[in-house]
Amino acid sequence: MRIIALLTLLSPVVQACPGLTAEDAWIREAPPGTSVMVGYAQLENTGKNPLNLDTVSSPDFGSVELHRTVIENGVSQMRRHPTVSLPPGGRAVLMPGGLHFMLFRPLRSLKAGDTARIVLYCGTQSRTFSFSVKAITP
Template sequence: MNVLRPCLGLTLWLSASAAVGAAPDCAPVIEKAWVRAAPPGASTLAGYLVLRNPCAAAVEVVDVESRDFGMPMIHRTELVDGVSRMRPAGRMVVAAGASLRFEPGGLHLMLMKPLRPLAEGDSARLRLVLADGRRLYVEVPVRRSAP
């Protein structure tokens, strides 16, 4: 069974294939999600969101998946010797009651190899994968700037 949750104008589905011991009635919430519009033919787009964990236990994000991108990844922008570089995000644990921000200049979704053209006003389909096996599905608006 999947649970449909409306969230700030987005559609969020939570897969009920949760690992044993996970609270079935509590799930992290994706808020303020968007993908930055890119010029036609661009091979990489970036996605941003806030992942809020209202649950009593910490959750860990381990991956991102998408039907709209051939190579979605999670990166972190770091300043190294005065040069901005993108690195794999590393461990992303969201404590109970805390939030994790994916934002320009920091942690973000690197959405490479678009499988279809995505222009401003379109929606991209993404899902965050949690360490316990749950997946958080969201349709994200493509925009020129943050909401």
């Protein structure tokens, strides 16, 4: 029994979505009463295998979707974006006016300075990232 426990301790930690990082992960503070917020981050695959991020969730929001804003013929459109594919070394920049996380129905009040968790899924695995709420000008 002891040996097993020791082996468990010594074995390398198996990380879900290996190599997935999220830099500058932030959520734009929203006016009071708003039931949809937006999150941005710079995602990178520092691992050796391709990652396909097709599902997003959060314990702090009713639901999360990946969206992309496109301005076509002067008309701003927001559409669901199915998957972010990150080959090894690949990056995806989620930023205002482009790819973003749509955060529906915040489950608690989120003000600048707070943090919220967003869970990114790569297949059956997932990894949780902390996003800072900021009142930021573009």
